[in-house]
Amino acid sequence: MGQTYQLTATAAFGLEGVTARELRTLGFADVKTENNRVAFTGDAAEIVRANLWLRTAERVYVVLKRYPARTFTELFDGAAAYPWEEWIGRDSAFIVNGKCVRSKLMSVRDCQSILKKAIADRLCRKYGVKWLPETAERYSVVFSVTDDEVTLMLDSSGEGLHKRGYRTLNVDAPLRETTAAALLLLAGYDGVRPLIDPFCGSGTIPIEAYFIATDRAPGLTRDFDCTAWKQVPEQVTEQVREQARNRYRPDASFSISGYDVDPQAIAVSLRHARAAGAERIRFRQGDVRDLRVSEKNGLFLCNPPYGERLEERAEVEKLYADMKKVFDRAEGWRRYVLTSDKNFERIFGRKADARRKLYNGMIECCFYQYFVNAPSGKENGGVQSGKEENGKSDSKQPLTGETAARGKEKQSGKSLVAAPRERFTRYHRTYRRGIMGCRERQRETGTKPESTAATGRPVTPRERA
């Protein structure tokens, strides 16, 4: 292991917990959620690995320095004291961007030029030159001045991580790739159950599902700024990429389908799927009302039209009501719906088992989760066997269950399935306590959690007893 860096990953509002969970599952150290970011540590290889594997993060930063500053002089001096020459070469290009929040220094533009000057002055002095050509690899310096504390970071991702590279065409209101992946992880999707997105648009949800089902790193075919840095040797990047290529199982069995009433959307989905190497996803044109499923115990996961415009309201309300009839015909299928429609549950005719507030771009949405139609409370919780990752056992019970067990989003109103849902919540609370207990012990003792031989997941208190 080389030098250890302080790293931080950003995610869309409301999804930091999902990113933190991903980091832990991937085996990163010192994972901690703070101020809408997730802090962790790692060496050069880990910087590449985080960029390559995180499905829900927007960017990964290297944190260089934190210091207090209430004046421009303090801002300048703090930056000038940092050894930038350890990162930025004589010919490297570097840009400075950032934000100011609740601080004495609130002019982003002034902070930006002062920091650029502080860094440039120091580099000129160290390299014995009068000007910097900035013609080589890029270092993107990011600052935040929050509550009079400056944080200086380097953006290791370059382009946002949602840009996987497969989405080249646009449809109306596409979902971010990172958000689609987060919805799938929240739903506990692990490639085993059949999955249908009846409103697939440009195919984002099915394609992200394919990446999960085949254990394909979302960033496998793209570059990151850090791979050009001298601190990240080429052979390190190649090794991390090689490991990811070896994990990818394009021949894994799965059942993923995307439907859309618009033939143009299906054409776009097919094009994107081809670009992602995901030709085995079934994309078909069709109205959700005509959908029939032959498989059992699958997941509907979608973001249908929201009906933001007044003239679309009646149509969308009818669509949601019809959608429920279609979903009800599918035996044992859970439903997950992302919409901004505040009346969704009323129109859909049922209170959700769990809800989560999220943003789709700038639009405030809610992710409605229905675990019903499952044969038992245990099934409802979706407690599935963990998937092997790096040879370690990985307890991947769905976050939906975690959300429900936390009881944050109180279930209100009458439910048609009150009894199983209560059973599920009770079961899951116990199960969560078991998991948390295992993890705490693991952190304290540095040991692996106990696991059941059959599933590889940590044992529940009941099983241990």
Ligand SMILES: C[S@@+](CC[C@H](N)C(=O)[O-])C[C@H]1O[C@@H](n2cnc3c(N)ncnc32)[C@H](O)[C@@H]1O
């Ligand atoms: C919000 S967009 C989905 C975007 C998609 N998640 C993506 O990432 O590109 C909603 C989609 O629902 C489709 N749609 C609208 N009414 C439909 C219906 N009755 N049946 C099936 N699809 C429908 C629209 O054509 C549109 O592509």
